[in-house]
Amino acid sequence: MASRAKATILDIARxxxxxxxxxxxxxxxxxxxxxxxxxxVRKAIEDVGYVxxxxxxxxxxxxxxxxxMVINDLTNPFFAEMAVGMERVFQSAGIVPFIANTAENPVRQEEVLKxxxxxxxxGLIVSPARGTTSGAFRRLETVGLPVVFAMRRLPESRIPVIAPDNHRGAWLATAHLIGKGHRRLAFFGGSSDLVVYHERLGGFREACEALGIAKRDTIVVEGxxxxxxxxxxxDxxxxxxxxxxxxxxFNDAVAFGVMLALRKRGLEPGADFAVVGFDDVIEAQHYMPALTSVAVDSAGLGERAAHVMLKMIQSRTTRAEDHIGAVNLVIRESCGPDRHKGMGDAA
Amino acid sequence: MASRAKATILDIARxxxxxxxxxxxxxxxxxxxxxxxxxxVRKAIEDVGYVxxxxxxxxxxxxxxxxxMVINDLTNPFFAEMAVGMERVFQSAGIVPFIANTAENPVRQEEVLKxxxxxxxxGLIVSPARGTTSGAFRRLETVGLPVVFAMRRLPESRIPVIAPDNHRGAWLATAHLIGKGHRRLAFFGGSSDLVVYHERLGGFREACEALGIAKRDTIVVEGxxxxxxxxxxxDxxxxxxxxxxxxxxFNDAVAFGVMLALRKRGLEPGADFAVVGFDDVIEAQHYMPALTSVAVDSAGLGERAAHVMLKMIQSRTTRAEDHIGAVNLVIRESCGPDRHKGMGDAA
DNA sequence: TTGATTTATTGGAACGTTCCATTTATAGCG
DNA sequence: CGCTATAAATGGAACGTTCCAATAAATCAA
Structure with a gap:
């Protein structure tokens, strides 16, 4: 009953x-x-303990x-949700996906990919690590392996992308803030080495411009x-x-930090300063005050990405259309109760 | 430059x-x-696009x-942290671990294991899904594959386990509550199909008994x-x-839910009702009020488990000692400011 | 120079499957 | 009964590596 050198198909045959x-x-x-x-035969398979x-x-x-599935940060619930969304569809297709975490480290990502x-x-579904160069995926393209990017895109890559409509999400959120009567707006967090950052910041900027907020009345703080x-x-x-x-x-984590910092200064989020997040992670609704956020449906996008991958494998192609997921501003309490009723300056 | 049928070692040789x-x-x-x-040769490898x-x-x-690495729930930050802890040590050992999520589903777990x-x-590091029967690992044992359990153990298994000292953690937390002057205590959440549950509940019970709380003054609610x-x-x-x-x-998630429910009833967590969590996830310190919780160092335990695995592989054995990780009660605000100063009944 | 020793390189068998082309057994038909 | 058609099972080559034993080339000792 112990391990006599690995049983093979021939042992079963015998x-x-x-x-x-x-x-x-x-x-x-x-x-x-x-x-x-x-x-x-099946009985023999059992008997010899075949693998x-x-x-x-x-x-x-x-x-x-x-x-x-190559994920940039598994400890971020947003990406974890996306991963399990993918898993769900692969499972029902009889495929076992292997997940690897890159921890936002391009070097690690390279190893993992290899x-x-x-x-x-x-096939490979990748949510690229920050700072990924597109060269990292050259090799994958040359061997003709199906690859899709999820959530994040690379500047000049031709690999299909499944991602939320960041631009529109930021636009909606910004318009909401302006509608509440705010005239001096900030964009907090994120850094410019991420395409997502430019998309979200772009939505913010365009909404400001379209709704009459001068650029000098906005402040952008990377972080x-x-x-x-x-x-x-x-600060x-x-x-x-x-x-x-x-x-x-830039995302909900940043928003939580901002609310925390406000409280520490004796300011009440929502009343003294409005904040809106991005991603709408589960915690958003449980915070005090509950966070207004742009919902992105990460699990849904994960599922979508998995479906695209399945289709690509089936049709032996390495190309597919991009898919931009709808977003949805979920209004809670972190921007104050209702319209502009005497919002003074903070600090 | 496209894909001429997969290059092999012979193509390179030529x-x-x-x-x-x-x-x-x-x-x-x-x-x-x-x-x-x-x-x-290395140049040729590059030239032919070898994999x-x-x-x-x-x-x-x-x-x-x-x-x-077989993980029961990747969307739970506690287990995600553990997984990245493991990854960290494997990485520095030049090993790429593959992660698979079982979503607490024993059937899925079986597929994944297979x-x-x-x-x-x-080798395999497993955090078993709830309701796993020990039969699921019989096969692994017979083929002599190194396996270690992380965080959770199975009732009658001989597989080495790396887990926190649940009993002691619960004991400490319970003693803390009693020290604050509470005389009617509850144990909330979890279910008895998990060994961890019995360990934590056992710690709670023993502390109550040792410190003079009658069993009829305690209430245990599974969930x-x-x-x-x-x-x-x-409720x-x-x-x-x-x-x-x-x-x-039973864990921090349950504690968060309890605090939420308290607020909804107009009760203030900490002042009107004391709550302590288990696991000390990152959010615990950011909640209002900050949650008192039993810190478990999931990442550290993950690292430990990975080291044990490495050792097992190296020495070609399938046996190793269990490792019980130290726990540590982190006292914050959710049990009130300080000792027993007139704590009235809730509700 | 010759043989022994060291340093680089090489051919071939083996690993555990799949799949094609055969073979063998079974049935069907007149 | 002999023949073909069908069903079931089989042997062997191939897949891309590793590794052993063997060869070839270079160095050294005397």
């Missing part, structure tokens, strides 16, 4: 008194085998059934996309000569 | 004018090769360098290990004839 070919056929569920034979060797099989077979390719994956980053952003902004009264934050 | 054996040696970084030859086929290699080589084995992993579960638990408990004034929660 045990069942058939040929290795027959065993192979049974393993693949071929209908060419007489049912009684199949039963006999299928996919590596050996892939040597002959065209393609494997494993897909790699390893996944060596493993012979059939870490974390609570800590949010705290720092607020910077409130130190300005004419500080803003409201902020659109 | 390109570089050497034998396949030489190429293989270069690939493995053997010192037996003349440096100039190695350079020539190493690990499956083929594993056919000959003893063991692969991939390790599987797939990982077929892929020829060198989902989520915010929602916490809300439900509080149940406050409906009792003599409701508790403090609760130890």
């Amino acid at each position: 045990e069942a008194g058939v040929s290795k070919s027959t065993v192979s056929l049974v393993l693949q569920g071929s209908g060419l085998i007489r049912p009684e034979t199949a039963v006999k 299928y060797n996919r590596g050996a099989a892939n040597l002959r077979k065209a393609h494997s059934n494993v897909i790699g 390893s996944l390719m060596e493993q012979g994956v059939a 870490e996309t974390s609570r800590k980053g949010g705290i720092a952003c607020l 910077t902004a409130l130190a300005a000569a004419e500080p803003p009264t409201a902020a659109l934050c | 390109e570089a004018g050497v034998s396949k054996s030489t190429v293989s040696l270069v690939l493995q970084g053997s010192g037996l090769i003349r440096p100039e030859t190695a350079v020539k 190493y086929n690990r499956g083929a290699a594993n056919l000959r080589k003893a063991h692969s360098n991939v390790i599987g 797939s990982l084995m077929e892929q020829g992993v060198a 989902e290990t989520s915010r929602k579960g916490g809300i439900a638990c509080l 149940t408990a406050l409906a009792a004839a003599e409701p508790p004034t403090a609760a130890l929660c």
